[in-house]
Amino acid sequence: MRRPSARKRWSWRSQAFRGLLWQVVAVLLVGFAVWFLAHNTLENMRARGIQSGFDFLKGPAGFDIGESLIPYDALDPYWKAFLVGILNTLRVAIIGIGVATLFGTLLGIGRFSANAIVRGLCYAYTETFRNVPILLQLLFWYLVFTEVLPPVAEPVSVGPFLLSKAGFSFPWWVEGRWSVPAPGAFSMEGGASATPEFMAVLMGLVFYTSAFIGEIVRAGIAAVPKGQVEAASALGLPRGLQVRKVILPQALRVIIPPLTSQYLNITKNSSLAVAIGYPDVVSIANTSLNNTGRAVECISIIMLVYLVTSLSTALFMNWYNKRVAIQER
Amino acid sequence: MKKKSWIRKNLFANAWSSLATIVFAVLVVAYLPGLLNWMVVQAVFGPNVDACQAARGTGACWGVIAEKWRLIVFGRYPHLEQWRPALATVLLLGLLFASCVRKFWTLWLVPAWIVVWVVFFWLMHGGLGLSVVPTDQWGGLPLTIMLSTIAIAGAFPLSIFVALGRRSKLPAIRTLCTVYIELVRGVPLVSILFMASFLFPLFMPVGKSPDVLIRVIVGLILFWAAYLAETVRGGLQAIPKGQLEAAASVGLGYWQTQRKVVLPQALAIVVPAVVNTFIAIFKDTSLVTIVSLYELTGALSIALNSDANWRPFKIEGYLFIAALYFTFCFAMSRYSLWVEKQVHHG
Incomplete structure (x- = not known):
């Protein structure tokens, strides 16, 4: 290829020059916008x-939190309140991912049932649901x-599992033995309970998500050739x-990438907990924002x-995706 | 005879299938009468509080919708002026439907849309002979439809540029677009709405913050553009390199190549995915209620929370707006199937 002459390189007719100019303009515009926003x-x-x-x-945070995986009270500092919120977000997201995957897989397989x-x-x-x-x-x-x-006082029961205004109660391993929940005067006694807020978010x-996962699993199975x-x-x-x-190893290759984005969606959608008062990281940040007025800091924490x-x-799922992808030799 | 073989094949093909059929039949016999009883037989359809209270627990109170539908559908918009949002919404929906029909796919749609938007905002906001209604009183279905249409109309064109930018050969532009897409897709919509609500006023010159409705619209457009850009990029990647080389060999420049060769093919490929995102945009406008804009979901809360008599029948209210959302979303997904067929035939 012939090198363009120096004069040609610096003219409007040169693609390289126009490309450079476009980039300089774009960077300057973005830089100016950032400066403008920061300045304001x-x-x-x-x-x-x-x-x-x-x-x-x-x-000190000065507010109580309804449920927490670690010991926390109102005198603890803000960073600990945020930690409680992050743990609550992760708890509902991880359990949600597990249950939605199970449900969604059953739904997807159900679409191929012999029974109409x-x-x-x-x-x-x-x-x-979607x-x-x-x-x-x-x-x-x-x-x-x-x-x-x-x-x-009078819960709906399915075996040892109880549903009431106190939430969902189930048997749990407490102090070395199984403890079965029973209605007490004001709350469930024994076993373990999930609060109504947690249950509603979950x-x-x-x-919602299992409907999407079901569709992904269905498409994945349908993608395996009949032969x-x-x-x-x-x-x-x-x-x-x-x-x-035969079916699963081939279907998984089609399923994993869209499934990853559903997992990300569950995590992001858990932020809606703020609407019903489940103390996830967004709720805690919202309360802190109202108490301290530090909008920039609190919203940055949420985003981070x-x-x-x-x-x-995404990194974990990409790693897993590589494992199930076709090994080309 | 044919019917019999269908039943055998689809309901009693093997032991498991027969078991499922029998279990289902038992469940229907056990629960369907109760459900029908609650939904229809014992239900109260008129706006009658006493009848509803009497039927509580045994029958549904659809009367809550008969009583509160104006508050649910129009939010806090002044009662006497509600013909305005009604007319504006009908106009907007009418044009939306017309835009979906192949016969109307002409250039006339552009001026039609401009006119309808102008009329829409005039009717909603007032002025020129109509009394002014500030945006904090807008609500309900008109707000839901307006927010989703504007978010789609704003985000889609923007997303095409961002998607092209992410595949650009110019490193600075590629980096900027990639960072924008990944940052936005990494955070939930709620945080963007919080930003629009709390931070946006700080970003503007002192004392010059736009209305919260405008801030939320800007937030929605910027958020969804990132998602749509990734969808569009999928289509761009599916265009064979030979197409670009052919365009270059007939002497088309970058923008000509994109406009005449790449985009028509790429966009046709991604129609289903784009419509899925449109459906998501429509559903997720419900989130603006978190920053105190009372669209359909939020309007239901204002309609019922303040009235102790009707509050117990909120479940029926939720079922009603769930049915509204379902109708819109299901229609859109059916429409996308139709468009997909059109695109592949053409």
Whole structure:
């Protein structure tokens, strides 16, 4: 290739020159926008006398938190309140991912059932739950727990599992033995209970996301060519082995990437907990924001927490995806 | 005879299938009468509080919708002026439907949309002979439809540029677009709405903060543009390199290549995925209620929380707006199937 002459390189006709110019303009524009926003923010903060900085994290939070995985009380500092919130977010997201994957897989497989009723029910479930906003579903479940379910004294029971206004109670390993919950005067005694807030967020996330996961699993299974199953039958593999050795390994390759984004969605959608008062990181940040007025800091913390969780989930799932991908030799 | 073989094949093919059919039949016999009883037979359909209270626990109170539908559908918009949002929404929906029909896919749609938007905002906001209604009183279905349409109309064109930017050969532009997409997709919509609500006023010159509705719209557009950009990028990547080389060999420049060769093919490929994102945008406008804009979901809360008589029947209210959302979303997903067929035939 002939090198363009110096004069040509610096003319409008040179693609390289125009490219350079575009980039300089773009960087300058973005730089100016950032400077403009930062400048205005500082001006506004000075005008309104807003203090800034993350030093408030060391001061006492002064508010109670409904549920916590670690010991916490109102005298503890803000950073500990945020830690409680982060743990609560992770707890509901991780349990939600587990249950939604299980449910969604069953739904996806159900779409291939030999039984027309099972097929129809799985389809109806998918279409119903993915076409109603998750916030609405969350509020709905919260209302079911707080208004429709019976009071603590007379819970709905399915075996040792109890549902009431106190939430969902189940047997749990306490002090070296299984403890079964029973209605007490004001709360459930024995076993372990999940609060109505936690249950509402969890159910909202699971019902909504499993509809999407079901669709992903269905598409993944449908992507395995029919000849593969026929070949497996011709070899005399029983149905269970066909699924395990032939269908799943091929379907997983199609399923994993969109499944990853559903896992990320569960984590991000758990932020809707703020609407019903489950103390996740967004609720804690919202309360802290109202108490201290440090909007920039509190919102940065929310974004940072989610960015870190999103990025690490994506990294893990990419690693797993590489493992199940076709090994080309 | 045919029917019989269908039943055998689909309901009683093997032991498991028969078991499922029988279990389902038992469940229907056990629970369906109770459910129908609650939904229809014992239900109260008129706006009658006493009848509703009497039927509590045994029958649904659909009367709550008959009584409160104006508050649920229009939010806090002044009662006497509610014909304005109603007319504005009908106009907007009418044009939306018209835009979905192939016969109307002409250039006339552009001026039609401009006119309808102007009329929409005039009706909603007032002025020129109509009394002014400030934006904090807008609410309900008109707000839901307005927010989702504007978010789609704003985010989609922006997303095309961002997607092109992410695949650009210019490193600075590519980096900027990638960072923007990944940052936005890494955080929840709630945090963007908090930003629009709390931080945006700090970002603007002292004392010059726009209305919260505008701030939220800007937030929604910037948020969804990142998601749509990734969808569009999927289509861009599917275009074979030979197409670009062919465009270059007939002497098309970058923008000409994108506009005449790449985008028409890429966008056709991603129609289903784009409509799925549109559905998500529509559903997620419900989140603006967290920053105190009372669209459909929020309007239901204002309608019922303040009235102790009707408050116990909020479940019926939720079912009602869930049905509204479902209708819109299901229609959109069916429409996307149709468009997909059109695109592949053409």
